[in-house]
Amino acid sequence: MPHAIDHAALIARIAERRGGVASIFGSPDPSRTAHLVVDMQNGFMEEGAPVEVPMARDIVDQINAISAAVRASGGVNMFLRYTTADGDTAWPVFMERMGDGAAPHRAAFTPGNHYWNLWPTLNVTKQDVLIEKRRFSGFTPGTCPLHQALQERGIDTLIVTGTLTNCCCESTVRDAMQHNYKVLMATDANAALSDEEHEAALYSLGWIFADLYTSDEIVGLLS
Numbered sequence: 001m002p003h004a005i006d007h008a009a010l011i012a013r014i015a016e017r018r019g020g021v022a023s024i025f026g027s028p029d030p031s032r033t034a035h036l037v038v039d040m041q042n043g044f045m046e047e048g049a050p051v052e053v054p055m056a057r058d059i060v061d062q063i064n065a066i067s068a069a070v071r072a073s074g075g076v077n078m079f080l081r082y083t084t085a086d087g088d089t090a091w092p093v094f095m096e097r098m099g100d101g102a103a104p105h106r107a108a109f110t111p112g113n114h115y116w117n118l119w120p121t122l123n124v125t126k127q128d129v130l131i132e133k134r135r136f137s138g139f140t141p142g143t144c145p146l147h148q149a150l151q152e153r154g155i156d157t158l159i160v161t162g163t164l165t166n167c168c169c170e171s172t173v174r175d176a177m178q179h180n181y182k183v184l185m186a187t188d189a190n191a192a193l194s195d196e197e198h199e200a201a202l203y204s205l206g207w208i209f210a211d212l213y214t215s216d217e218i219v220g221l222l223s
Contacts, residue, residue, distance in 0.1 A: 002058055025157070031075065033073075034075060035078065037122070040079070042116070045057055053163045057119075059191050066189060080162070136171040139172065157184065158176050159185075161215075164191065164193065
């Protein structure tokens with residue numbers, strides 16, 4: 001099961017803070033919508049993986065449902081993969097914070113490594129797009145071609161799913177809004193290491209950066 005949070009209560013809290021309004025954007029134009037699936041890789045999902053997020057294994061069905069709805073409606077699915085390169089030292093502060101774990105972390109997410117690959121039960125088709133990102137956010141300049149890929153397709157609305165809710169997903173959502181994208185986030189298709197971290201991140205994002213929906217609600221909006 002996904003995170004045990006009260007979605008309705010969360011939306012009510014956000015609406016109260018926003019003067020009674022929780023959702024801003026309404027139904028998206030599917031042809032201008034991209035579904036960003038963030039870091040659903042073996043290295044974040046497999047039992048015993050370097051950065052295991054157990055709850056991420058429980059959101060695959062919801063992500064697959066949104067992906068199917070996006071394809072059917074004429075949108076595009078973009079699967080983001082956290083990526084490092086062997087010997088890459090371009091992010092020294094992060095490597096310093098990782099300490100003794102820096103080298104194995106860097107190796108784990110090197111292209112071609114088992115941990116770098118997408119989780120096997122994700123439904124990925126030939127019409128979907130795979131994008132490598134070298135920072136937490138897919139919008140960090142010079143580290144990911146995401147923004148260019150979205151602009152080339154005329155995308156103005158993003159649906160965000162994946163892991164970690166309060167790291168790569170949150171970083172990408174915050175930057176997306178500041179790049180002038182409308183953002184929808186699926187509360188039951190993002191995963192963190194605890195319910196508390198997940199809900200705290202969603203509250204902050206829902207207040208300022210994104211509209212929050214369940215995966216079923218997003219599928220309904222697309223159909």
